[in-house]
Amino acid sequence: MSSTSCGLLPEHPEGPVVGARAEGDSIVVKFPVCRGDDMRRVEVRDSDDVKSEEPRLVWWASDPVTPSAEQGVVRLWSGEGFTRHAAPPAGSSVPRNVEVKYADATGVGYSEVLTLATVAKAQLEAGHYWTRDGAKTEAQIDAQLPCGGQSTTPGG
Numbered sequence: 001m002s003s004t005s006c007g008l009l010p011e012h013p014e015g016p017v018v019g020a021r022a023e024g025d026s027i028v029v030k031f032p033v034c035r036g037d038d039m040r041r042v043e044v045r046d047s048d049d050v051k052s053e054e055p056r057l058v059w060w061a062s063d064p065v066t067p068s069a070e071q072g073v074v075r076l077w078s079g080e081g082f083t084r085h086a087a088p089p090a091g092s093s094v095p096r097n098v099e100v101k102y103a104d105a106t107g108v109g110y111s112e113v114l115t116l117a118t119v120a121k122a123q124l125e126a127g128h129y130w131t132r133d134g135a136k137t138e139a140q141i142d143a144q145l146p147c148g149g150q151s152t153t154p155g156g
Contacts, residue, residue, distance in 0.1 A: 016144035018100060018112035019129025019136055022120040023075075030129045030138050031072035031102045031110055034147035038105045039064055042074050042082075047097040047113045058098060061085035072102070073138070 079085030
C-alpha cells in the first residue's frame with residue numbers, strides 16, 4: 001500500500017471514505033452512517049502488524065449512547081459517548097498506521113487505514129475531516145451512502 005496525500009492509506013478504494021481530524025491531542029474519526037444505523041462497535045487495529053493473521057487490537061469501544069457517537073463520530077482512545085470501551089493505549093503502543101473500523105449489529109461496516117502523524121499535521125477548516133478523497137464535512141461523508149432504505153455494499 002502507498003500513502004495518499006491526505007494521510008489515508010486506501011485499503012478499500014472502492015468503498016465510502018472514512019474521515020479523520022486532529023483536535024488537540026485527540027484524533028476524531030467520522031464513519032459514514034445513515035440515520036437509524038445501529039452502529040455497535042468501533043475497533044482500532046495496528047495496521048503495521050503484518051506478521052499476525054489478524055492485526056493487533058489497539059483500542060475498541062461499543063454500544064454508543066450519545067447522538068454524536070451514534071452518528072459515527074468517534075474520539076479515539078477516550079470512549080466518550082460509548083457504554084463500554086478499552087482503556088486508552090500507552091503512547092508508545094500506538095502504531096504509526098492504524099485501521100479504524102466500525103460494525104453494526106449484523107457485522108457490516110466500513111474501515112480505513114490512517115497514518116496518524118499525517119492526520120495530526122493536516123490543516124483543515126472547522127468541521128472538516130481528511131479523507132483519501134480530500135477534505136469533507138460530516139454531511140459529505142454520510143452522503144456517500146444510499147440512505148433511505150436502499151441497500152449498501154460496505155467497503156470493509
